[in-house]
Amino acid sequence: MNGASKKSLSERVAVKAAPISEAAAGAILTIDLSAIRENYRRLKVRLGGVNCAGVVKADGYGLGGAQVAAALATEGCAIFFVAHLAEGALLRQALGARPAIYVLNGIQPGAESEAVAAELGVVINSAGQLAAWRAAAQRAGRRLKAAIQVDSGMSRLGMAAAEVEAVAADPQAFDGIDVTLVMSHLARADEREHPANEQQRLEFERLRMMLPKAPASLANSSGIFLGQSFHYDLARPGAALYGINPTPAQENPMLPVVRLQAKIIQTRSLDRGAGIGYGHIFHVTDSLIAATISLGYADGWHRRAASAAWFENVRLPFLGRVSMDSIVLDISALPPGRLKAGDLVELIGPLQTVDQAAGHAGTIGYEILTSLGNRFHRRYVNG
Numbered sequence: 001m002n003g004a005s006k007k008s009l010s011e012r013v014a015v016k017a018a019p020i021s022e023a024a025a026g027a028i029l030t031i032d033l034s035a036i037r038e039n040y041r042r043l044k045v046r047l048g049g050v051n052c053a054g055v056v057k058a059d060g061y062g063l064g065g066a067q068v069a070a071a072l073a074t075e076g077c078a079i080f081f082v083a084h085l086a087e088g089a090l091l092r093q094a095l096g097a098r099p100a101i102y103v104l105n106g107i108q109p110g111a112e113s114e115a116v117a118a119e120l121g122v123v124i125n126s127a128g129q130l131a132a133w134r135a136a137a138q139r140a141g142r143r144l145k146a147a148i149q150v151d152s153g154m155s156r157l158g159m160a161a162a163e164v165e166a167v168a169a170d171p172q173a174f175d176g177i178d179v180t181l182v183m184s185h186l187a188r189a190d191e192r193e194h195p196a197n198e199q200q201r202l203e204f205e206r207l208r209m210m211l212p213k214a215p216a217s218l219a220n221s222s223g224i225f226l227g228q229s230f231h232y233d234l235a236r237p238g239a240a241l242y243g244i245n246p247t248p249a250q251e252n253p254m255l256p257v258v259r260l261q262a263k264i265i266q267t268r269s270l271d272r273g274a275g276i277g278y279g280h281i282f283h284v285t286d287s288l289i290a291a292t293i294s295l296g297y298a299d300g301w302h303r304r305a306a307s308a309a310w311f312e313n314v315r316l317p318f319l320g321r322v323s324m325d326s327i328v329l330d331i332s333a334l335p336p337g338r339l340k341a342g343d344l345v346e347l348i349g350p351l352q353t354v355d356q357a358a359g360h361a362g363t364i365g366y367e368i369l370t371s372l373g374n375r376f377h378r379r380y381v382n383g
């Protein structure tokens with residue numbers, strides 16, 4: 001028996017995915033790291049002297065957590081937030097020992113020692129998580145850091161008011177724990193005038209006064225634009241760094257970060273009456289030239305997002321349904337022969353922003369970015 005055949009099936013299939021070359025890829029995702037850095041600087045200006053973290057959960061909103069965090073670190077960002085322990089452990093490897101990395105969802109019961117080993121700051125969301133972290137500190141034989149999240153009115157994560165009161169009345173509650181941050185999250189920060197924001201801010205004020213004295217944090221991207229009273233000691237933007245508009249009612253104050261281009265696989269002339277794609281939901285009424293591109297719903301382009309691609313300011317509407325791996329475009333508006341196999345058209349870029357693409361899909365820019373698939377050639381520019 002040779003060595004290879006002794007390996008288990010799972011060992012043999014655990015081949016690391018090779019990066020996809022530009023030539024082989026069906027689509028190209030360009031991520032402008034200098035735009036991310038500029039967006040961080042713009043938020044810093046808004047914040048005056050207040051510290052600014054980087055939220056890089058879900059692999060940096062789908063754009064590459066390690067690459068994004070490294071770019072932010074060059075701007076002086078020293079505090080990062082992820083959602084999961086595994087994301088934090090990867091980021092710790094990428095960034096080294098220095099930056100603080102907080103796990104927003106807290107630590108799953110039984111995983112505390114893994115969080116200690118990766119030197120992750122946990123976000124404590126409940127009295128149960130607090131007790132487990134206290135026990136972890138005792139086992140580790142040293143003090144551990146933690147952020148305490150309180151629920152100021154979103155009813156999603158964080159200690160409820162009654163829990164904060166109970167913890168505050170227990171002199172042993174924080175034994176072995178250094179509280180490095182008290183935080184909460186806004187439910188309606190993108191609705192600037194909504195009274196829920198001020199209600200949450202006042203409840204945050206009330207709850208944090210019962211907890212150990214520590215720097216405070218309330219604002220996500222949109223929260224930064226609610227004004228100084230929401231800034232506290234640390235802001236936690238994610239979306240705005242990636243070019244999503246944090247002020248949906250107004251012009252986007254951020255730079256675009258992402259460009260998505262797909263390759264044409266083939267073109268064809270179609271005559272009147274031809275049906276296109278699954279279900280033939282489109283029939284040709286006049287002759288046209290169609291191009292099939294190598295991008296579909298498996299790449300994160302929602303099936304219901306019937307929209308268009310762009311080539312040099314010319315709009316190329318989708319024809320028929322979005323397939324798993326392809327979409328058919330009407331390219332009749334271009335001179336015959338202008339586009340051929342291998343040429344690129346644009347799906348996200350200056351003419352169709354992330355927020356506009358989201359609008360076509362009936363969703364938000366956050367979901368578009370985090371859905372972007374893993375079959376693209378990823379090109380990081382200005383790193």
Ligand SMILES: *Cc1c(COP(=O)(O)O)cnc(C)c1O
Pocket residue numbers: 055057104184185219220221222236237238239240
């Ligand atoms: C995701 C998240 C953020 C970042 O929010 P954006 O709207 O992307 O700026 C900040 N804080 C918490 C608790 C989050 O879950």
